């Protein structure tokens with residue numbers, strides 16, 4: 001049995017309450033670990049440690065090049081232990097081992113990318129309009145950063161926060177999802193092995209409403225970075241207003257996948273399946289909303305159905321498994337509620353809509369790939385994020401119509417356009433109010449390009465140069481090189 005604690009001020013500690021939480025494998029509900037269940041009081045201690053470590057300047061003021069080297073060493077250790085990390089991630093989330101292995105490669109890339117940026121911004125000289133003056137702009141770390149991550153890509157989403165925050169010279173308190181903490185704990189062990197100064201990196205475990213809320217509300221936290229659901233994001237915004245801390249929010253999506261009749265049919269079908277059913281649809285950028293041009297609609301739906309019904313659910317550690325379970329009983333109940341909503345709204349259920357009957361899957365939180373056709377834009381099943389293996393299909397007849405439909409949700413995270421007409425693609429892409437748009441592809445993301453949402457999908461960006469800038473304050477330094485009295489007040 002794995003037993004893990006929290007990391008506060010350079011020490012591994014139990015929760016002040018001494019409570020522990022059992023971590024469950026969603027494939028079979030077996031207990032895989034016991035971890036400390038933190039409290040708001042534990043979060044306060046972690047914030048205090050991060051505050052002291054920031055204010056004493058040991059980390060923020062070392063040469064940026066050396067900070068980059070330390071962040072790069074985290075990547076080296078993840079590389080060394082990536083097999084163990086991938087296994088932990090699959091045990092914790094139920095995702096296939098091949099997915100977890102790919103996540104680990106992405107995570108290594110994220111640490112290396114930000115490490116490489118550490119010493120690349122030397123500030124900017126401004127051409128001052130005032131005679132006899134010098135003007136320059138420098139970027140400085142924000143301070144203490146609270147970081148809250150979700151359960152669907154536990155370490156990947158944490159790495160998007162930890163790597164830029166440390167590179168920029170901040171101190172951090174990270175809180176993973178209470179149901180999937182294991183890889184974040186393991187990477188904190190690796191960070192300890194690298195040898196960061198005491199208090200620079202702190203890990204707290206436990207529920208969002210107490211531990212997470214403390215990070216959002218605390219006067220000693222300068223920035224809160226959150227990835228998770230929209231309703232939690234709103235609570236965090238409110239809590240953060242307490243001391244007007246900086247906020248970065250990566251929230252949900254209801255992402256349109258737009259298929260024009262002149263697409264490469266076979267590729268578009270194949271990727272439409274991947275867009276929505278990958279990781280059982282538990283992906284913020286899942287292509288859960290398929291918009292197909294009228295003239296190919298029936299043929300396209302038939303091809304999708306034919307393949308979706310053959311998706312092999314199972315243990316993420318089995319090589320022939322294509323999709324694992326949902327994360328929890330609560331989450332499956334939420335997905336099931338949406339199926340009932342869709343049926344009641346008149347969407348036409350043509351696949352799935354129930355749990356699998358396979359006896360081998362009865363201990364896990366499995367749900368069958370599900371497809372609704374004849375959907376209308378104003379249905380809740382089309383508008384709201386289900387976060388499960390559920391596809392809605394709508395028809396369209398013109399560019400104008402599909403642009404209007406695709407923009408017609410509160411979200412704006414990601415989406416795709418499938419066509420062999422590049423001018424058409426550009427016209428449509430330019431009108432989509434979406435943070436990441438793929439042309440003839442679905443899902444790629446990498447450390448070099450910013451990630452984030454328009455509208456209610458979030459605030460700010462992670463990854464790319466912008467993802468580092470989010471963790472900096474901008475300071476303008478003006479120097480008068482020939483100071484004279486003004487005699488304004490004689």
Ligand SMILES: NC(=O)c1ccc[n+]([C@@H]2O[C@H](COP(=O)([O-])OP(=O)(O)OC[C@H]3O[C@@H](n4cnc5c(N)ncnc54)[C@H](O)[C@@H]3O)[C@@H](O)[C@H]2O)c1
Nearest residue numbers: 149150151176177208209212213228229232250251252284
């Ligand atoms: N935009 C992105 O890049 C991105 C990436 C991954 C997941 N997501 C979104 O995350 C959601 C799924 O994740 P989830 O179910 O873990 O989300 P969630 O909002 O329930 O929880 C996310 C984190 O917030 C914490 N939390 C909960 N209540 C809190 C509170 N009141 N104050 C502070 N922290 C609190 C949780 O403990 C967890 O660590 C989906 O909506 C998905 O789209 C977005």
Ligand SMILES: C[N+](C)(C)CC=O
Nearest residue numbers: 152153282283284285
């Ligand atoms: C951002 N991404 C796609 C890695 C995970 C979203 O849930």
